[in-house]
Amino acid sequence: MIPGAFDYHRPRTLDEAISLLASLGEESRVVAGGHSLIPMMKLRMAVPEHLIDLREVAELRGIAVEGGQITIGAMTTQQEVIGSEELASACPILREAALQIADPQIRSLGTxxxxxxNGDPGNDMPAVMQALDAAFVLRGPEGEREVVARAFYEGPFTTALGEGEVLAAIRIAAPAAGHGWAYEKQKRKIGDYATAAAAVLLELEGGTCRKASVALTNVGDTPLHAADAEAALVGSSLDAAAVEAAAAAARAIAEPAEDGRGPRAFRVHLTGVMVARAIEAAKRRAG
Amino acid sequence: MSKMHVKMTVNGSQVEGLAEPRTLLIHFLREQLGLTGPHIGCDTSHCGACTVDLDGKSVKSCTLFVAQANGAEVTTIEGLAAADGSLHPLQEAFREHHGLQCGFCTPGMITRAYRLLQENPTPSDEEIRFGMSGNLCRCTGYQNIVKAIRAAAAEMAAGKEAAE
Structure with a gap:
């Protein structure tokens, strides 16, 4: 499969990338790891005339954990996320989720x-970012702005990222010490998108849940922030009734496509199963 | 959309050539450099037959433009044997333990295993399986592939100890 022809650009700074994007216009695309874009280009579902490769933009790399604030450069690869001990201790759900994405070769380039x-509802990190209430730092010709993950996704491959803007970094307030976490993903095989998946973060105090975050992957046109599921958990002891209420609230907002991953009813059911398992795993780890 | 001048280090040698930026690395390696060790299997980044080592990382060369690899250091299966032709311990182990049947996936398997053993020189069987999960064998000879990698890891550790 041979993609369409394009001109290749390799800017050294983010400003240079943004001005290239502005001057080359809408037939230009930025490429990070390329593991979503290049397959689309090989299928000619994407035919950019200009490819702006961000690989040498040093300011888009790096992981910083300072004073409870985590900043991760957009070009950080999944393998780098997995390899960061700093991230694993400040925000372990990131490693857990990254290990469930694609396979080793893809994680070494995929960012x-x-x-x-990308806005693909199959991607795993969007729901994790919604659970973490992360913010995305977007840079464009007019400067920098932040959009929270919970307001970023508008539809399949449609996000708040404006034309001419580039995602520069992700900012996360580190979850409280002693929090519980889990990313539970059901997939048919390694490398597959989720049939259903759930990201859960919990904070407990004396056996009572004082804070809960729940978000879902690949059971809608966008990642889904399950606020009603969270409400079902807060104030409870995370007993069976609360877990089932949260699972039911998640099922209620799931609208999965009917595809090779199964009929709609099955995927809705599985959404509840993933939420319940993630709550149980997060509860075991909290403390 | 003109051709670009591409330069990289492949198996320790400087190579250069003219290529369209859209040329996939696997095509550049096979068609322009004549390195037909890395195979085109699925062409959709699933099977891992095209795996090469790029700047110290395992990558699927069917999902990388030659333009992106410009300036990189690439190792293919052809680069693993020693200069005198003696096989790499992984190649020896795949032969010894019958780690291949039809052999189509083997260059990708060995090139990936080569990097895996640098990342983790003493992997458990589970770590081998997880580390090799981006490589598919349609003969389903996974048991012997795992066995071969385990044996090579032991062989390489013994060799390292002897050298110290």
Whole structure:
């Protein structure tokens, strides 16, 4: 499969990338790891005339954990996320989720930024970012702005990222010490998108849940922030009734496509199963 | 959309050539450099037959433009044997333990295993399976592939110890 022809650009700074994007216009695309874009180009579902490769933009790389604030450059690869001990201790759900994405070769090039900015409902990190209430730092010709993950996704491959803007970094307030976390993903095989998946973060105090975050992957046109599921957990002891109420609230908002991953009813059911398992796993780890 | 001048280090040698930016690395390696070790299997980044080592990472060369690899250091299966032709311990182990049947996936398997053993020189069987999960064998000879990698890891650790 041979993609359409394009001119290749390799800017050294983010400003240079943004001005290239502005001057080359709408037939230009930025490429990070390329593991979503290149397959689309090989199928000629994407035919950019200009490809702006961000690989040498140093300011888009790096992981910083300072004073409870985590900043991750958009070009950080999944393998780098997995390999960061700093992230694993400040925000372990990121490693857990990254290990469930694609396979080792793809994780060595695929980036966190590409995964969250692409807008593919099958990508795993968007729901994790919604559970973490992360913010995306977007840079464009008019400067920098932040959009929270919970307001970023508008539809399949449609996000708040404006034309001419580039995702520069992801900012996350580190979850409280002692929080519980889990990313539970059901997939048919390694490398597959989720049949259903759930990201859960919990904070407990004396056996009572004082804070809960729940978000869902690949059971809608966008990642889904399950606010009603969270409400079902907060104030409870995470007993069976609360877990089932949260699972039911998640099922209520799931609208999965009917595809090779199963009929709609099955995927809705599985959404509840993933939520319940993620709550149980997060509860075991909290403390 | 003109051709670009591409330069990279492949198996320790400087190579250069003219290629369209859209040329996939696998095509550049096979068609322009004549390195037909890395195979085109699925052409959709699933099977791993095209795996090469790029700047110290395992990548699927069917999902990378030659333009992106410009300036990189690439190792293919052809680069693993020693200069005198003696096989890499992984190649020896795949032969010894019958780690291949039809052999189509083997260059990708060995090139991936080569990087895996640098990342983790003493993997458990589970870590081998997880580390090799981006490579598919349609003969389903996975048991012996795992066995071969385990044996190569032991062989390489013994060799390292002897050298110290």
């Amino acid at each position: 966190l930024g590409g995964n969250v900015a």
